[in-house]
Amino acid sequence: MTLRVGTRGSALALAQTKALAARFSGEVEIVEITTRGDVDRGSLAEIGGTGVFTSALRDALLDDRVDVIVHSMKDLPTAPHPGIALAAVARREDARDALCARDGLGFDDLPEGAKVGTGSPRRAAQLRRVRPDLEVVDIRGNVETRLARAQGPDADLDAVVLALAGLTRLGRQDAVTEVLGLGRFPTAPAQGALAVEVRDGDDAARRAVAPTDHLVSRACADAERLVLAGLEAGCSAPIAASAQVDDGMLFLTATVYAADGSQHLTSSHAYTLDGQSARELGDAAMDVAGRAVRELVDAGAMDLDRA
Numbered sequence: 001m002t003l004r005v006g007t008r009g010s011a012l013a014l015a016q017t018k019a020l021a022a023r024f025s026g027e028v029e030i031v032e033i034t035t036r037g038d039v040d041r042g043s044l045a046e047i048g049g050t051g052v053f054t055s056a057l058r059d060a061l062l063d064d065r066v067d068v069i070v071h072s073m074k075d076l077p078t079a080p081h082p083g084i085a086l087a088a089v090a091r092r093e094d095a096r097d098a099l100c101a102r103d104g105l106g107f108d109d110l111p112e113g114a115k116v117g118t119g120s121p122r123r124a125a126q127l128r129r130v131r132p133d134l135e136v137v138d139i140r141g142n143v144e145t146r147l148a149r150a151q152g153p154d155a156d157l158d159a160v161v162l163a164l165a166g167l168t169r170l171g172r173q174d175a176v177t178e179v180l181g182l183g184r185f186p187t188a189p190a191q192g193a194l195a196v197e198v199r200d201g202d203d204a205a206r207r208a209v210a211p212t213d214h215l216v217s218r219a220c221a222d223a224e225r226l227v228l229a230g231l232e233a234g235c236s237a238p239i240a241a242s243a244q245v246d247d248g249m250l251f252l253t254a255t256v257y258a259a260d261g262s263q264h265l266t267s268s269h270a271y272t273l274d275g276q277s278a279r280e281l282g283d284a285a286m287d288v289a290g291r292a293v294r295e296l297v298d299a300g301a302m303d304l305d306r307a
């Protein structure tokens with residue numbers, strides 16, 4: 001039986017789905033599905049609603065047109081979807097953001113007033129916080145379209161900020177002029193992670209994708225997404241959350257920004273692990289996220305102007 005694997009049709013989605021599906025057991029067939037996020041060229045902050053990239057994939061899964069769907073986990077709404085199970089979270093590589101600037105410029109080389117493109121309210125708030133002089137320009141489109149705004153003959157911006165993971169999967173690391181540090185540019189919840197969903201109870205599909213499941217990546221992505229859920233926010237909110245397992249501890253740092261970058265709140269917590277079982281990692285994720293959310297809420301996170 002061939003496993004039908006649903007994916008968005010963007011170059012990035014196809015590249016990452018094909019690479020992952022090569023590690024599923026058995027025969028696979030890739031099925032492209034168009035989502036509202038691919039068709040609607042409006043600003044992401046405006047169409048914003050959760051699930052612009054994911055609803056059509058989930059519909060195809062529930063309608064039995066495909067058996068498995070693969071998403072950038074960052075785009076996945078935090079609420080569980082009835083009838084759908086998260087069967088695997090693939091090992092996450094580098095979750096950081098990357099600056100792709102004209103003329104090889106690094107971030108601190110950008111001249112005063114430089115135009116920097118991003119469609120992400122989080123990246124916009126971070127840029128405004130560290131460099132209020134920059135002009136942040138709201139951009140959309142696929143990776144090549146965005147890169148072309150800052151590099152090549154038709155460039156109209158000085159730089160754009162993109163996820164390093166996406167550029168790497170497309171073989172476009174050559175465009176990166178600086179990998180942005182997590183200190184000034186902490187990343188979006190689950191950035192760089194891939195999520196694999198199947199229908200609830202479809203054990204054959206679950207077994208087929210099991211070789212791609214990575215418990216540590218799942219726990220880190222879960223901890224990050226629990227921050228988003230706890231703050232009642234979606235993937236278009238100016239919120240960063242970055243978890244790592246290192247030295248027997250799970251660390252989480254979460255930051256909430258005012259959209260204009262004028263204020264921000266940060267909370268960091270760690271959990272000492274006895275082992276690395278699914279159960280223990282799950283407990284650690286819940287614990288650090290719960291503490292971070294409480295601390296951020298107590299400090300006034302819900303009163304920051306996120307819009």
Ligand SMILES: NCc1[nH]cc(CCC(=O)O)c1CC(=O)O
Nearest residue numbers: 072074162163165166191192193
């Ligand atoms: N919202 C778009 C989106 N969803 C996932 C990625 C990049 C790859 C990833 O984080 O897995 C991107 C593009 C970007 O942020 O540059």
